[in-house]
Amino acid sequence: MGNENRTVTTRAWAAFVGLTPLLVFSNGLLIGLVLGMTFLVVHSTASAVALLVPVSFGQRRIFAFSMAGAMIASSVCATLIRIIDPLLFESSFTRVFLAAYTVPVFNAAVVPSSMADRERAWENMARGLGYGSAIVLVGLVRELMASGGVSIAQATNPSVFLPVMAQPAGAMVLLGLAAAGFRVATSRGVDR
Amino acid sequence: MNGSGFDKNLAIGIVLLVLCGTASGLGSRYAAAQAGAYLAQQADAELNAPARHSVWNTLRTGQIVGRAVSARHGSAYLIAIKRQGGEYRAIARSDADGSLVSVVPLGANAGFSYAPRLDALFARAAGVAKHGDDSPIDPALKPMIVDALETIATLERSRTEAINGQ
Amino acid sequence: MSIFGLAFYFTFGGNILVQWGVIPGTRAKHAGSWGASFAFIIAAAVAAVFDGLLFRYSLTPMGLESIAPITFALFVFGAYAALRALFAAINKPFIDPFDDNSFQMTLVLYAAAMTAGQCFSSVWLLLGGGAMAAFGYLAATRFLDAIMERLDLEPVPATFRGAPIRFISAGLMALAFSGVDASFFSRISG
Numbered sequence: 001m002g003n004e005n006r007t008v009t010t011r012a013w014a015a016f017v018g019l020t021p022l023l024v025f026s027n028g029l030l031i032g033l034v035l036g037m038t039f040l041v042v043h044s045t046a047s048a049v050a051l052l053v054p055v056s057f058g059q060r061r062i063f064a065f066s067m068a069g070a071m072i073a074s075s076v077c078a079t080l081i082r083i084i085d086p087l088l089f090e091s092s093f094t095r096v097f098l099a100a101y102t103v104p105v106f107n108a109a110v111v112p113s114s115m116a117d118r119e120r121a122w123e124n125m126a127r128g129l130g131y132g133s134a135i136v137l138v139g140l141v142r143e144l145m146a147s148g149g150v151s152i153a154q155a156t157n158p159s160v161f162l163p164v165m166a167q168p169a170g171a172m173v174l175l176g177l178a179a180a181g182f183r184v185a186t187s188r189g190v191d192r
Numbered sequence: 193m194n195g196s197g198f199d200k201n202l203a204i205g206i207v208l209l210v211l212c213g214t215a216s217g218l219g220s221r222y223a224a225a226q227a228g229a230y231l232a233q234q235a236d237a238e239l240n241a242p243a244r245h246s247v248w249n250t251l252r253t254g255q256i257v258g259r260a261v262s263a264r265h266g267s268a269y270l271i272a273i274k275r276q277g278g279e280y281r282a283i284a285r286s287d288a289d290g291s292l293v294s295v296v297p298l299g300a301n302a303g304f305s306y307a308p309r310l311d312a313l314f315a316r317a318a319g320v321a322k323h324g325d326d327s328p329i330d331p332a333l334k335p336m337i338v339d340a341l342e343t344i345a346t347l348e349r350s351r352t353e354a355i356n357g358q
Numbered sequence: 359m360s361i362f363g364l365a366f367y368f369t370f371g372g373n374i375l376v377q378w379g380v381i382p383g384t385r386a387k388h389a390g391s392w393g394a395s396f397a398f399i400i401a402a403a404v405a406a407v408f409d410g411l412l413f414r415y416s417l418t419p420m421g422l423e424s425i426a427p428i429t430f431a432l433f434v435f436g437a438y439a440a441l442r443a444l445f446a447a448i449n450k451p452f453i454d455p456f457d458d459n460s461f462q463m464t465l466v467l468y469a470a471a472m473t474a475g476q477c478f479s480s481v482w483l484l485l486g487g488g489a490m491a492a493f494g495y496l497a498a499t500r501f502l503d504a505i506m507e508r509l510d511l512e513p514v515p516a517t518f519r520g521a522p523i524r525f526i527s528a529g530l531m532a533l534a535f536s537g538v539d540a541s542f543f544s545r546i547s548g
Binding site (some may be wrong): 027028053054056061067068069072075076078079080082083086087088089090093141142146147149150152153158159160161162163164165166167168169 | 201202209212216219220222223224226227230231234252257272274276277278279293299300301302303304305307311313
């Protein structure tokens with residue numbers, strides 16, 4: 001049981017590390033919402049296609065179909081962002097395109113090997129929601145720390161508090177501290 | 193899979209993917225058209241000149257996102273300077289030989305600490321601000337300003353040469 | 359920009375590990391061979407040329423920028439099929455790469471392709487940019503692994519061992535690289 005928990009935790013961390021490009025780019029509430037929602041749509045699409053495609057296709061074909069579905073979903077999200085705010089699209093399209101190439105999406109596109117895993121596939125949806133929420137939360141916290149406030153509009157004279165938090169360096173340090181905090185919280189839960 | 197090797201489900205799946213991809217492409221074209229119209233209007237609004245009736249060209253060359261071209265009032269270029277930590281945007285008007293006429297700052301991300309100095313340096317480049325207001329970080333920021341202005345000059349000269357050559 | 363300028367930029371200020379946050383998850387998997395590293399650099403160069411030229415000269419004029427991830431996926435699937443065919447032709451077994459390491463490498467490949475595509479538009483600069491972006495990523499990964507090996511000998515608190523200290527080390531490395539970028543290489547790349 002302990003080894004199974006450790007395997008689950010290791011895979012969760014591998015997926016979280018694979019999400020780091022989106023977490024690093026999410027340096028504000030607006031961009032966090034955009035990336036979080038894009039990731040949620042892409043991840044859900046990959047999971048759904050992996051489950052809907054017949055098992056007779058084989059693992060490789062199912063993976064290809066799921067990833068193709070995820071790419072189309074990220075393309076649709078990029079289109080919607082461009083319609084809503086073209087300037088936001090220009091500043092964020094590279095990361096929006098990257099959302100489908102993250103490790104959690106790849107893992108969601110790999111078809112579950114056993115029937116028991118397929119029955120638990122709804123957990124993929126919850127996982128996608130969790131990761132998307134994490135992206136939004138990281139953006140919110142980083143903007144709060146970088147500027148002392150939260151806004152979804154660009155300011156002609158933006159306030160500055162701790163500007164390093166808006167940079168990739170600050171994001172990585174924040175993630176390291178968050179990982180340490182998560183380890184303390186989970187070890188206390190295990191101890192109880 | 194049946195004995196002949198043709199899998200109907202696979203064919204249906206591929207057709208569905210192609211249809212979704214095609215729909216995505218059509219949506220992308222629509223979004224590009226809408227974005228062009230919006231950005232041209234925004235550029236005109238920021239320059240307080242709606243009578244420009246500009247047409248948008250997406251360029252994405254260096255720090256230049258694109259330009260709003262007006263038949264009678266010249267070009268306005270959208271500059272987006274991206275550094276670690278955020279993005280700074282401004283609209284720069286240029287004349288036919290690519291010289292800078294004016295710059296209108298559009299703002300920057302919250303927490304982007306370079307924005308005030310970029311405002312000052314662009315104002316200085318446009319001849320609006322006086323020299324003497326220096327900052328220790330100016331040597332790190334000036335190359336970005338110079339690069340943007342040189343790119344605008346090159347693009348504008350190419351555009352006017354293409355028009356004159358027609 | 360000279361080849362040395364390219365190499366310096368993509369190793370420091372423009373390093374994709376720093377700018378894009380593509381931190382490798384574990385250490386052991388990245389103690390790869392020189393051959394694998396060289397193949398990865400070549401693949402990144404080719405991907406950068408494909409993605410850069412296609413995006414700038416095909417997709418953008420037609421307003422099809424949003425389908426760029428689909429076209430890159432077609433490139434990756436095509437390359438995968440070509441590799442399988444090559445291994446079949448030389449009668450060697452092909453191991454299906456369904457693990458987190460190969461997934462991460464695909465992510466890095468796309469980040470390298472987009473980094474070079476955003477900066478350059480000519481074939482040679484895209485080739486060089488893609489190759490240097492991959493080289494800079496591999497160099498930064500080795501650097502980070504060396505830091506982690508040194509930290510193994512230090513009394514790091516149990517809470518910070520492993521992923522937390524790896525993230526913090528990458529963050530401090532990013533801080534140093536961004537300082538180099540601000541001091542020197544903003545003059546090169548703008």
